[in-house]
Amino acid sequence: MTAERSLSSAVSLHVAGRLREAVQQYLLVLANDPGQSIANDNLGVLLVQSGRLRQAVRYLERAATCHARPVFIRAFERIDVAPAVCLLA
Numbered sequence: 001m002t003a004e005r006s007l008s009s010a011v012s013l014h015v016a017g018r019l020r021e022a023v024q025q026y027l028l029v030l031a032n033d034p035g036q037s038i039a040n041d042n043l044g045v046l047l048v049q050s051g052r053l054r055q056a057v058r059y060l061e062r063a064a065t066c067h068a069r070p071v072f073i074r075a076f077e078r079i080d081v082a083p084a085v086c087l088l089a
Helices: 003-015 019-032 037-049 053-066 070-077 082-088
Strands: none
Touching: 003 019, 003 037, 019 037, 037 053
């Protein structure tokens, strides 16, 4: 499976609410490309949604350093993500 297809699969699983599978797919993408900003961002958001805040910070920070503004800002502007992540800062 190509990197693009793997990421697309992860997003589809995430949207469908199949969170365990989505986590595994995002991790597969990141194993091949640790700097993949969309996978880092989406995995961070998924982990926040799952209440795994400390784990989420790692991926959200990585998304911020990999793709300086748009992805990072999108994650932290989300109402359901920003307050939780700010508590960990």
